[in-house]
Amino acid sequence: MHEVPVEVRYAETDAQGVVHHSNYIVWFELARTGLCSMSGHHYAEVEALGFYLVVTRTETRYLKGARYGDTVLVTCRIERLSSRGIRFVYEVKKEDETLATGATEHVWVDRTSGRPCRTPEVLRQPFSRLAGLS
Amino acid sequence: MHEVPVEVRYAETDAQGVVHHSNYIVWFELARTGLCSMSGHHYAEVEALGFYLVVTRTETRYLKGARYGDTVLVTCRIERLSSRGIRFVYEVKKEDETLATGATEHVWVDRTSGRPCRTPEVLRQPFSRLAGLS
Amino acid sequence: MHEVPVEVRYAETDAQGVVHHSNYIVWFELARTGLCSMSGHHYAEVEALGFYLVVTRTETRYLKGARYGDTVLVTCRIERLSSRGIRFVYEVKKEDETLATGATEHVWVDRTSGRPCRTPEVLRQPFSRLAGLS
Amino acid sequence: MHEVPVEVRYAETDAQGVVHHSNYIVWFELARTGLCSMSGHHYAEVEALGFYLVVTRTETRYLKGARYGDTVLVTCRIERLSSRGIRFVYEVKKEDETLATGATEHVWVDRTSGRPCRTPEVLRQPFSRLAGLS
Numbered sequence: 001m002h003e004v005p006v007e008v009r010y011a012e013t014d015a016q017g018v019v020h021h022s023n024y025i026v027w028f029e030l031a032r033t034g035l036c037s038m039s040g041h042h043y044a045e046v047e048a049l050g051f052y053l054v055v056t057r058t059e060t061r062y063l064k065g066a067r068y069g070d071t072v073l074v075t076c077r078i079e080r081l082s083s084r085g086i087r088f089v090y091e092v093k094k095e096d097e098t099l100a101t102g103a104t105e106h107v108w109v110d111r112t113s114g115r116p117c118r119t120p121e122v123l124r125q126p127f128s129r130l131a132g133l134s
Numbered sequence: 135m136h137e138v139p140v141e142v143r144y145a146e147t148d149a150q151g152v153v154h155h156s157n158y159i160v161w162f163e164l165a166r167t168g169l170c171s172m173s174g175h176h177y178a179e180v181e182a183l184g185f186y187l188v189v190t191r192t193e194t195r196y197l198k199g200a201r202y203g204d205t206v207l208v209t210c211r212i213e214r215l216s217s218r219g220i221r222f223v224y225e226v227k228k229e230d231e232t233l234a235t236g237a238t239e240h241v242w243v244d245r246t247s248g249r250p251c252r253t254p255e256v257l258r259q260p261f262s263r264l265a266g267l268s
Numbered sequence: 269m270h271e272v273p274v275e276v277r278y279a280e281t282d283a284q285g286v287v288h289h290s291n292y293i294v295w296f297e298l299a300r301t302g303l304c305s306m307s308g309h310h311y312a313e314v315e316a317l318g319f320y321l322v323v324t325r326t327e328t329r330y331l332k333g334a335r336y337g338d339t340v341l342v343t344c345r346i347e348r349l350s351s352r353g354i355r356f357v358y359e360v361k362k363e364d365e366t367l368a369t370g371a372t373e374h375v376w377v378d379r380t381s382g383r384p385c386r387t388p389e390v391l392r393q394p395f396s397r398l399a400g401l402s
Numbered sequence: 403m404h405e406v407p408v409e410v411r412y413a414e415t416d417a418q419g420v421v422h423h424s425n426y427i428v429w430f431e432l433a434r435t436g437l438c439s440m441s442g443h444h445y446a447e448v449e450a451l452g453f454y455l456v457v458t459r460t461e462t463r464y465l466k467g468a469r470y471g472d473t474v475l476v477t478c479r480i481e482r483l484s485s486r487g488i489r490f491v492y493e494v495k496k497e498d499e500t501l502a503t504g505a506t507e508h509v510w511v512d513r514t515s516g517r518p519c520r521t522p523e524v525l526r527q528p529f530s531r532l533a534g535l536s
Contacts, residue, residue, distance in 0.1 A: 011427075019191060022157070027415060030409070148416065
């Protein structure tokens with residue numbers, strides 16, 4: 001599990017006065033980046049090694065809007081790890097209140113071939129550890 | 135059913151060379167705006183009447199990436215209409231190929247009270263018609 | 269000169285109820301893409317040839333806000349063309365009213381070396397024509 | 403002067419592999435929010451008091467691109483303070499290297515009338531202090 005604080009940006013608000021729903025997907029990515037870097041390999045480095053972790057699915061439930069002036073906490077953890085992909089789950093909280101929850105699913109893709117591939121060797125053990133599987 | 139063409143913006147691409155997944159949620163909204171305006175009331179007008187159509191859930195499946203230079207077609211239709219909310223479904227296509235599919239769920243909220251409410255009277259018949267229910 | 273219509277997206281509005289100022293930069297890019305494609309080469313194709321047209325400066329004046337429900341017209345023309353760069357100027361109008369004006373400056377960069385370079389051979393004559401210089 | 407660290411978001415990158423130039427405007431706003439809150443009044447509170455600080459001009463020079471994996475430092479200071487407006491200037495640095503510089507100009511607007519107005523009374527002394535004028 002990894003948690004990052006996110007300060008709401010004015011540009012993220014919309015005419016309803018709350019954060020536009022598309023931005024939660026971007027916040028999830030910030031928390032996911034933080035979690036993945038706990039593997040010892042920042043995702044930027046993973047791409048440099050020749051792999052993409054491609055998004056195949058996102059889902060989000062919105063319970064309450066975040067507002068400019070808020071700093072929210074976004075948590076990310078691995079819910080499911082397979083030989084070729086990952087499912088992450090997320091929660092966005094403001095103090096003790098849950099504003100949104102979500103999930104994203106991903107598959108590994110070889111940058112050269114553009115085809116799905118197995119989890120890069122160097123990440124298998126660290127990601128299993130992050131997933132609490134070993 | 136309503137369909138809108140969307141020209142990919144360079145700003146929507148990411149370092150993988152394809153459109154960042156968060157933008158599909160924004161494209162869905164463009165198609166939804168177009169569909170809703172077929173009710174005879176642009177959504178901007180609905181808000182002016184004192185109602186918000188608040189997003190409670192989004193889900194998206196990504197099959198293939200859109201690229202700068204592409205113009206995609208985004209379709210939106212009402213899948214389910216209740217007395218207090220709507221579920222829309224979407225498809226993003228490039229020529230004959232489906233790039234993504236998705237859904238969003240919404241509830242009506244009274245702007246003054248900030249509380250969920252029934253579908254605004256003026257929209258009931260038009261939205262039923264849009265949903266193919268009458 | 270090239271003109272594109274842009275329908276305001278809800279996601280582009282902010283808590284002031286108008287389009288957030290950062291989005292005008294993205295709209296400029298849409299009009300620039302349209303102008304550049306009148307050279308006979310879409311900018312996506314130019315990048316595929318091995319060149320980037322890198323932004324070195326942007327400036328924007330904001331006169332009046334655009335709102336959700338508006339469709340604005342964005343015009344782009346080349347103000348200055350040099351052997352290694354271009355200055356484009358823009359205007360955003362709603363009917364007869366100017367909402368914003370702006371400019372962007374760019375230099376050509378060779379993708380392989382990452383260094384500034386001369387205007388790609390294939391674009392010299394078309395861009396001169398677009399600039400009204402020949 | 404106020405400085406905020408900004409972690410580059412994957413969604414902010416574009417197909418050139420660097421941060422899309424429109425995002426620097428959003429980063430400027432983050433640093434401006436931080437500076438303004440040093441007045442003792444968060445900008446969200448200022449809006450609640452009935453005022454908007456409306457953007458009338460932005461300008462940005464781009465020297466070098468930021469990349470995913472980078473955390474940049476964005477500084478903001480008041481360059482000019484008048485009875486009705488403010489000019490802020492910005493710098494984006496990665497370690498000792500300047501990636502971009504910029505400026506934004508703003509006027510105060512009364513939310514009720516929608517018309518330009520004088521600096522809200524409660525902010526005059528704090529903003530003068532922030533500007534180093536007193």
